[in-house]
Amino acid sequence: MGGESRFEIHQNAYMKLVLHALKHRTSAVNAVLIGRSVGGGAAVEIVESVPLFHSQIGLLPPLEIALFMIEEYYSEKGLSIVGYFHANERFDDVELATVAKNIGDHITRYFPQAALLLLDNIKLESLSKQKDRSPVMQLYRKDTSSSWKLAGSDGSSPLSLKEPTANILLLDYISSGKWKDITDFDDHLDDLSE
Numbered sequence: 390m391g392g393e394s395r396f397e398i399h400q401n402a403y404m405k406l407v408l409h410a411l412k413h414r415t416s417a418v419n420a421v422l423i424g425r426s427v428g429g430g431a432a433v434e435i436v437e438s439v440p441l442f443h444s445q446i447g448l449l450p451p452l453e454i455a456l457f458m459i460e461e462y463y464s465e466k467g468l469s470i471v472g473y474f475h476a477n478e479r480f481d482d483v484e485l486a487t488v489a490k491n492i493g494d495h496i497t498r499y500f501p502q503a504a505l506l507l508l509d510n511i512k513l514e515s516l517s518k519q520k521d522r523s524p525v526m527q528l529y530r531k532d533t534s535s536s537w538k539l540a541g542s543d544g545s546s547p548l549s550l551k552e553p554t555a556n557i558l559l560l561d562y563i564s565s566g567k568w569k570d571i572t573d574f575d576d577h578l579d580d581l582s583e
Contacts, residue, residue, distance in 0.1 A: 393547075394502045395432045396472075396528060398422075400552040402438040403524060404559055408568040410476035410508050413443035417486065418573070421456065422472035423463050426502065433471050433502055434551075437463070440573035447488040455574050456495075471500050474526070476508035483509070485529055490537050497531055505529040505537060506548070517560055522553050 402422065410418050423437040439459050442451070460470055473496055475489035485507055496503040506526045513525040528540045528548040540547045550556070562568070 393530075394426070394430060394504075396435060396504055396548045397432060397551050398435040398524060398548065399437070400550065400555040400558065402435050403550060403555055404562060404567075405438045405440060405571060406474045406476075406506070407508065407513065407525060407559060408562060409440040409443075409571045409573060411563065411568040412571050415478065416443045417446055417478040417488075418443045418476045419446045419489070419492070420474040420573075421459055421470050421496075422474060422504070422506065423459070423468050424471040425468055426471075430502065433504070435471060436468065438474060440571055442575050443573060444575055447491075451574065452492070469500060470496055471502070472496065472504040472506065474506045474508075477510075480510045483507075483511075483527075485537055493529070493531075493537060494535075503531075504540075504548075516556055522550065522556060524548055524550055525556070525559075 406420055409420060418440065419442055420438050420440045422435045423439060424433055424435040426432070427434050441455055446452075456470065463469060473489060473493050475486060477484070477486060485505060489505055489507070493503060493505040506528060508526050516525060523546060526548070529537045530540045530547075532538045
């Protein structure tokens with residue numbers, strides 16, 4: 390697959406993605422992944438995530454404005470958009486949506502190693518039972534034919550958590566209702582004080 394980089398996601402970025410999806414359980418949600426290439430491109434470090442939308446996530450004008458603002462803000466900090474996160478509307482939908490692929494295609498024009506992360510609801514639901522240390526999301530990469538393919542289907546794990554206790558803290562955040570504190574671009578447009 391295109392540029393076999395490994396991805397490591399920081400706890401704060403990871404938590405925001407999952408909590409954003411939990412806040413809007415009956416809607417598809419999306420976010421961008423912010424980070425940098427490390428080790429000469431051998432790895433990508435995801436240090437932050439920015440929740441975008443929970444309604445009409447495929448509308449181009451708001452998306453373009455959001456991406457421009459995010460890129461402008463984080464480029465001053467030496468970071469860039471390195472990928473895209475998507476959570477499907479339906480719990481049992483495990484397919485990567487067309488809108489996610491299209492946004493991912495756009496991001497790869499500027500960051501060729503970009504990845505798409507898709508929330509794995511089944512893994513999230515069983516998190517408390519498994520005590521698993523891996524992220525509750527699937528990583529998709531562009532292959533040589535420019536199609537998005539599930540990475541790690543050979544048993545390897547190209548996506549890892551920077552902090553091994555992230556899932557323990559995530560369970561605590563879920564049980565304490567921290568997902569209510571997540572604000573995305575839609576929330577901000579609905580109420581400019583957010």
